[in-house]
Amino acid sequence: MKPHSLDAYWMPFTPNRDFKAAPRLVASAQGVCYQTEDGRSILDGTSGLWCVGAGHRHPKISEAMKAQIDVLDFASSFQVGHRGAFELAERIADIAPAGLDRVFLVNSGSEACDTAMKLALAYWRVRGEGQRTLFVGRERGFHGVGFGGISVGGMVNNRNAFGTSLLRTDHLRATWEPSEQAFVRGQPEHGAAMADELEKRIIALHGAANIAAVVVEPIAGSTGVLVPPKGYLNRLREICDRHQLLLIFDEVITGFGRTGKMFASQTFDVTPDMILFAKTITNGAAPLGGVIVKREIHDTLMQGPKHLSELMHGYTCSGHPLSSATALAMLDVIQSENLIGRVNELTPHFTDAVHSLASAPNVVSIRNFGLAAGVELAAREGAVGQRGFEAQAHAFKHGLLTRAPGDTLVLAPPFITTRDEVDQMVEALRRAIADTP
Numbered sequence: 001m002k003p004h005s006l007d008a009y010w011m012p013f014t015p016n017r018d019f020k021a022a023p024r025l026v027a028s029a030q031g032v033c034y035q036t037e038d039g040r041s042i043l044d045g046t047s048g049l050w051c052v053g054a055g056h057r058h059p060k061i062s063e064a065m066k067a068q069i070d071v072l073d074f075a076s077s078f079q080v081g082h083r084g085a086f087e088l089a090e091r092i093a094d095i096a097p098a099g100l101d102r103v104f105l106v107n108s109g110s111e112a113c114d115t116a117m118k119l120a121l122a123y124w125r126v127r128g129e130g131q132r133t134l135f136v137g138r139e140r141g142f143h144g145v146g147f148g149g150i151s152v153g154g155m156v157n158n159r160n161a162f163g164t165s166l167l168r169t170d171h172l173r174a175t176w177e178p179s180e181q182a183f184v185r186g187q188p189e190h191g192a193a194m195a196d197e198l199e200k201r202i203i204a205l206h207g208a209a210n211i212a213a214v215v216v217e218p219i220a221g222s223t224g225v226l227v228p229p230k231g232y233l234n235r236l237r238e239i240c241d242r243h244q245l246l247l248i249f250d251e252v253i254t255g256f257g258r259t260g261k262m263f264a265s266q267t268f269d270v271t272p273d274m275i276l277f278a279k280t281i282t283n284g285a286a287p288l289g290g291v292i293v294k295r296e297i298h299d300t301l302m303q304g305p306k307h308l309s310e311l312m313h314g315y316t317c318s319g320h321p322l323s324s325a326t327a328l329a330m331l332d333v334i335q336s337e338n339l340i341g342r343v344n345e346l347t348p349h350f351t352d353a354v355h356s357l358a359s360a361p362n363v364v365s366i367r368n369f370g371l372a373a374g375v376e377l378a379a380r381e382g383a384v385g386q387r388g389f390e391a392q393a394h395a396f397k398h399g400l401l402t403r404a405p406g407d408t409l410v411l412a413p414p415f416i417t418t419r420d421e422v423d424q425m426v427e428a429l430r431r432a433i434a435d436t437p
């Protein structure tokens with residue numbers, strides 16, 4: 001056995017052979033920085049994976065986790081309960097948009113998506129409309145890696161290797177319109193009419209009576225930050241109302257502050273029927289996700305024989321005591337440290353800083369909203385993603401962790417990032433782009 005071999009761990013969403021040839025190993029983290037094993041400080045330009053809004057190792061979150069593990073390490077949520085999960089669900093219901101006040105807890109964003117899709121199917125079946133089995137997603141959407149999520153998602157590479165026997169779906173076009181949106185700050189002015197495709201093509205083709213739900217991210221993140229045009233989400237809501245379709249917002253990256261309000265649904269003033277969340281809810285310190293559900297959907301499903309579960313669904317670690325305690329501490333920190341106020345204060349500076357990269361070589365687009373931005377580089381002929389991949393590696397050398405879906409470099413800093421740290425992140429990105437021919 002090799003003492004420090006990296007061979008056994010099959011890393012997720014990572015070019016394993018490339019990584020293991022030149023590993024980037026972090027040893028610890030504090031605030032907005034990682035320390036690498038070789039003692040370098042790396043700015044966390046992506047909040048981990050859109051998780052660490054409050055910064056790494058927040059003392060109040062660490063304390064809550066330590067206290068919880070000494071009292072109740074595990075209790076199943078099947079047929080027995082513990083206060084933490086109930087308190088968490090109630091706190092989330094209190095801050096969610098009005099009318100969404102029932103919460104199903106899971107462990108990840110992928111599980112949240114599959115759970116919401118099952119809830120939609122079960123809801124229609126109880127209402128006598130079991131033929132509603134088609135889901136509408138959007139090109140370039142990401143909803144995790146479960147079979148539901150990859151079916152309704154629109155990132156084709158996530159599906160290619162796994163065959164075609166997935167759920168019945170159709171997809172709206174992505175809201176990306178390069179001729180109009182290449183260097184837009186915040187929401188593009190034009191493009192609301194792209195939502196009409198739902199009515200004019202998809203409903204016309206499949207029939208509203210066969211559609212279970214429409215699933216979209218308010219801001220598409222994993223595909224490189226695509227911001228919805230003004231009025232687009234409202235238009236989707238209106239069409240769903242007109243045809244009685246459920247609208248599901250995947251707020252796995254937008255939930256808990258990144259857009260300047262607790263949920264993007266509140267920022268854009270559009271209320272869906274279900275909200276998916278994960279990531280920031282625990283500041284990344286423990287796995288937890290969930291679905292916030294409109295009361296009427298929940299109540300419709302509360303039927304059947306009293307001795308049977310109303311929904312045959314759940315995970316061993318749903319509502320795990322440690323994750324629940326972590327999430328409760330994070331909600332306290334968001335409120336007591338005014339983290340959402342900090343997002344709003346930092347956003348104008350962040351916006352100016354990222355848009356200063358417009359003149360850097362090969363930059364073809366910059367998009368941003370709240371504390372999320374995508375800086376897109378021109379794809380090389382016949383090698384989409386190669387330039388982004390190289391720039392991401394150069395950024396690490398310059399002390400910045402960024403992510404590159406395709407050729408777009410993503411910045412999504414922790415909410416506690418200072419202006420100086422934003423400037424350092426952007427300078428590291430500028431150098432990385434300059435190093436990438």
Ligand SMILES: Cc1ncc(COP(=O)(O)O)c(C=O)c1O
Binds near residue numbers: 107217250251279
């Ligand atoms: C919008 C969105 N939905 C779902 C997921 C999947 O979350 P998880 O990796 O926790 O399963 C992600 C992950 O990045 C995401 O960005």
